[in-house]
Amino acid sequence: MNLLINGSNREKNCFNILKAIQKKDDEFVSLARQNINFCLGCNACVRRLDNLCVLSDYITTNVYEKILVSEKIVLASPLYMSQISGLLKNLIDRLNPFYNHQLLKDKTIYLILVGQGSYEDNEEEINCIIKWLSGVSEWFSFSFEFLEYFCSGDINNNNDVIKNDVSYSNKIEKIKEKLT
Template identity: 30%
Template sequence: MKILCISGSPRGEHSNTFRLVKEAVAGITTAERGVSVEYIHLGSLRMEFCTGCGTCHRKLLFCPLKDDVAPVLHSMQEADAIVLASPVYINHVTAQLKALLDRSSPFIHCQMLTGKYGAAFATSGGGPHAMVLDYLKEYLVSCGVQYVGGVSGPMSRFDTLKEEARILGADLAKAVKSHIAYPDQLSYMEKRREFFKSVISSRKDEWKGEYAYYNKKIAGFKT
């Protein structure tokens, strides 16, 4: 079982959000043996902003920007479960995490992470935080990832959040091992596939990479 943990905090291993992730991993490794865990701290990587050039749609996931994003996207494809974590910066994820997600739009267009499971974590200084989990859930499910759950809250509740994170970690391990299905999410994914099937088909001469992926992996087009 491969678990990928991506932290969007610029504080890296010293961030409170990452401390929650470590608690979740403790829950995972307690519940399941033989787990491989990869941690990625986006704050230590060089990441350019998406320029909207569309190359990743024409040449699936290829980006002309030369930075550290491609290996992260590869790790997301290789993992069985993906954990996304971010402190709350003005009611949203950090710029680091948003920059990564903006560079992964083929994941959404083609649901390239289908079959994986996910969870999310967010911490705030005391203000609102639930909207970050909502956003990360929407992102994961749109990519084809079944969302097991999330933990968020202010740092004043950190001891409680740690316990919730451990429980969520165990639930995530169980979902991966038992291939648990979330019918509402699967139904939403199906609707999204139909939507992007139409979009990609209408631009098949321009988005050749995504069109070819749909024909091979998802089917439903006539070439």
Template identity: 45%
Template sequence: MKLLINTSYREKNCYKILNDIKENDDHMVSLAKKEIKRCMGCCECKKQALKNFCVIEDDMLEVYTNMAKFDKIVFACPIYMNFINGTTKNIIERLNTFYMHPEVIKNKSIYLIIIGEMSEEENKETVEMITKYFESLTEFMEFNFKFLGYLSSGIIEEIDDIEKNNANYQEIIERIKNKI
């Protein structure tokens, strides 16, 4: 049983790969059409344990409650401007509440699939930077982190299809499933 989170603004390549690794008992949360507001830095979550984790009322509640439910959480995140996109960063900042609710994420397994338009070789440094960033978060949130892989979806204005752009797509899907 795992939670699958699409952090892209579109239900396209990140969403597709999650659907393709999805098994019966898994649950998908797609943030493409959801509202994830920015952390406002009020630190109420650090002062007291909040019933809904955060004082901001938005779709982050669905993310928090599902993170609490599942022990395996898979993020599929797109690269925007050589880093994770804004929604992914917003979500991570909103996890600040786990100072007061460490049990929600402690010892859980967080998996990451990164998707961008450029080739794996071209995105080598960016992927390293993102995975290092996730690893650094485990120091204070105490979850286990595993990088599942990078896939190129092809140039956005031309190919924009992760399956067409990867001849061995089905093999990659099986490999990812076996790593979780």
């Protein structure tokens, strides 16, 4: 079972890409429009050594358990101002309770990025994100792999990854193969 997480604030391109790669027994989580708080930075999860987060929201009630039982976790994020979305960054901050006992060890976290610009336009930003998340993966001892960048096109051109990314189907098939 893989866990697929939509890290966009809407259910459009990232959401549709994940739906296209979803297998029957995969879990699917969309962070869009959910009740999600920011990490308080209280470090209760570190001090108490019990992996608990003091917050009670969609992440504590729906996402933590799914992460813990999944071996492969696929994150899909839009590029927002050359970075991943704030929503997904917040989820990554909220992984802090798993640090003490290295509960993400032996898991693989994959990343899909979507932006309106071409891969070439965004290459530097994409590499920056890969470098950053590779660093995080080392602290937490999970494996990290960047899967694919999709171009969703200009907002005025419908911002639709299926129409605007000529390699859409090939990329989807490649990802599906990798995740089997």
